Amino acid sequence: MLPILVGESIKELDQEFILSKGILSLDLMEQAANAFTNWFYGVFEDKEVQIYIFCGPGNNGGDGLAIARLLSENGYSINVFYLKNEKDCSNDFQANFERLPKNISATNFEKWDKKIEDGGIIIDAIFGVGLSRVLEGPISDLICELNSSLATRIAIDLPSGLPSDSVTTGQVFHSDHTVTFQFPKLSLLFPEHIQFTGDLHIIDIGIEDGFLQDFSKKAFYIRKQDISSRHRFFHRFSHKGDFGRVLFIGGAPGKLGALFLSSYAALRTGSGLVSCAPEFEDSIGIQVPYNEIMLYQVKSNTDLAEMDAIGIGSGWGNTIDPDYFLSIMIRFNKPMVIDADAINLLASNPFLLQKVPKNSILTPHVKEFERLVGKVANHAERIEKAISFAIKYEVILILKGAHTLIALPDGRQLFNSSGNQYMATAGSGDVLTGMITSFLGQGYTPENAAICGVFHHGLAGELASESKRRGMVASDIIEKIPTTFVELKIS
Numbered sequence: 001m002l003p004i005l006v007g008e009s010i011k012e013l014d015q016e017f018i019l020s021k022g023i024l025s026l027d028l029m030e031q032a033a034n035a036f037t038n039w040f041y042g043v044f045e046d047k048e049v050q051i052y053i054f055c056g057p058g059n060n061g062g063d064g065l066a067i068a069r070l071l072s073e074n075g076y077s078i079n080v081f082y083l084k085n086e087k088d089c090s091n092d093f094q095a096n097f098e099r100l101p102k103n104i105s106a107t108n109f110e111k112w113d114k115k116i117e118d119g120g121i122i123i124d125a126i127f128g129v130g131l132s133r134v135l136e137g138p139i140s141d142l143i144c145e146l147n148s149s150l151a152t153r154i155a156i157d158l159p160s161g162l163p164s165d166s167v168t169t170g171q172v173f174h175s176d177h178t179v180t181f182q183f184p185k186l187s188l189l190f191p192e193h194i195q196f197t198g199d200l201h202i203i204d205i206g207i208e209d210g211f212l213q214d215f216s217k218k219a220f221y222i223r224k225q226d227i228s229s230r231h232r233f234f235h236r237f238s239h240k241g242d243f244g245r246v247l248f249i250g251g252a253p254g255k256l257g258a259l260f261l262s263s264y265a266a267l268r269t270g271s272g273l274v275s276c277a278p279e280f281e282d283s284i285g286i287q288v289p290y291n292e293i294m295l296y297q298v299k300s301n302t303d304l305a306e307m308d309a310i311g312i313g314s315g316w317g318n319t320i321d322p323d324y325f326l327s328i329m330i331r332f333n334k335p336m337v338i339d340a341d342a343i344n345l346l347a348s349n350p351f352l353l354q355k356v357p358k359n360s361i362l363t364p365h366v367k368e369f370e371r372l373v374g375k376v377a378n379h380a381e382r383i384e385k386a387i388s389f390a391i392k393y394e395v396i397l398i399l400k401g402a403h404t405l406i407a408l409p410d411g412r413q414l415f416n417s418s419g420n421q422y423m424a425t426a427g428s429g430d431v432l433t434g435m436i437t438s439f440l441g442q443g444y445t446p447e448n449a450a451i452c453g454v455f456h457h458g459l460a461g462e463l464a465s466e467s468k469r470r471g472m473v474a475s476d477i478i479e480k481i482p483t484t485f486v487e488l489k490i491s
């Protein structure tokens, strides 16, 4: 997985990397500029448009100048504006300033005539991870001016004004695209920053993952290439028992659909045998809309341990007796997947939290999470509380949303890269519960079940939305689960 470094470690990384490779920091800047321009050529082919590059005094500005040179050499029309007397700027800024081709006009931003041609592109190279305080004065006014333009806006590494690891309180550049180097900075994953970050692109500037590992042991970004090694592989003699027997408990009157979504998602994820236990006085006569799913009686079956995994809570209702939940946890006594109304039950009966089997997986959305831990001010605090919760109760806490967070009991935090906004639809969470429970039942460790479940769920959502967009529903996600195995070449 890709390590996520905090802002203050990035300078140290930079230093050690160039030392180990025997290169100059200017060379690394050139690698970064080349990686950026390669991305740029793929997205913006029209060389007639005017490109306005605003360069701050540090190395973010240096990147901007190197990019200006490379784009100009490639035939693009470049206008550079810099923010300080170039003598006060970083060494690599100055070196790249010297290397600017003569045909590029470079002007102090205070002399900018505020004209941006129609269809123009603004590149923000003002501040990156070196931002040290809230923007004020003329720089804040400049960002405000740039934000009001109709141009396409691109931020290099970070939108200027956005701190790398915390929530912003000041003026920030509004990007349509943020092109960040090597790994996502934490603040680019916060939902409250979406208006600043736009589409996120992580580009490789040549620093190997292995090198990054020494600088972050806590926060990671889950990518497509991290998934295959987490899967179990089955052979031609595998039988349905090997693929696990799973049970879903939930589905009170009026909410049966949630239970069926979880159950069917588990089948599509590969479970061998799937049963569901609706929360009905008498569930015998209930019609299950899928031939492959069996009905199960939790109250009369004492041996819940015959199940390989249990997913509990989808549509369970709010009238469940906490002692009944407790008896299920005691009778099963293995890690289980706990969602929705089961999380609400834990929140209103905190004594139950101590009884949750270790390494269980809780999958709250933001509101359910707040019921568990209380109100939070912002996403940074939410992440901190998720980490402490996972450590305290020795569970895996999956905080659902864009870049779903998987907080592990040892304190590691994994952020997901798959999925999109179209997945914010009724029942999407029930599908996730079904998928994670399925992997758990197939013998995956809770950590791998969580990672594979979250990533495949997001990928299935992406695939389903290709043709459905905002009309996508949770069942569409389920139908695309098998294609995720094909995409990732999982047999």
Ligand SMILES: NC(=O)C1=CN([C@@H]2O[C@H](COP(=O)(O)OP(=O)(O)OC[C@H]3O[C@@H](n4cnc5c(N)ncnc54)[C@H](O)[C@@H]3O)[C@@H](O)[C@H]2O)[C@@H](O)CC1
Pocket: 010, 011, 013, 014, 028, 029, 032, 056, 057, 058, 059, 060, 061, 062, 063, 090, 126, 127, 128, 129, 130, 131, 132, 133, 134, 135, 136, 139, 156, 157, 158, 181, 205
């Ligand atoms: N791996 C790396 O570390 C690499 C870093 N590179 C670039 O270098 C950037 C970091 O460069 P720097 O550390 O020089 O930092 P920045 O260029 O982000 O900013 C530092 C400069 O801005 C000033 N400053 C900070 N906050 C300010 C504020 N609110 N108002 C006015 N002035 C302010 C500082 O005094 C300093 O002069 C990265 O974001 C990236 O763009 C790339 O060149 C490639 C490699």
Ligand SMILES: [K+]
Pocket: 060, 124, 125, 126, 127, 128, 155, 156, 157, 158, 159, 160
């Ligand atoms: K920037």
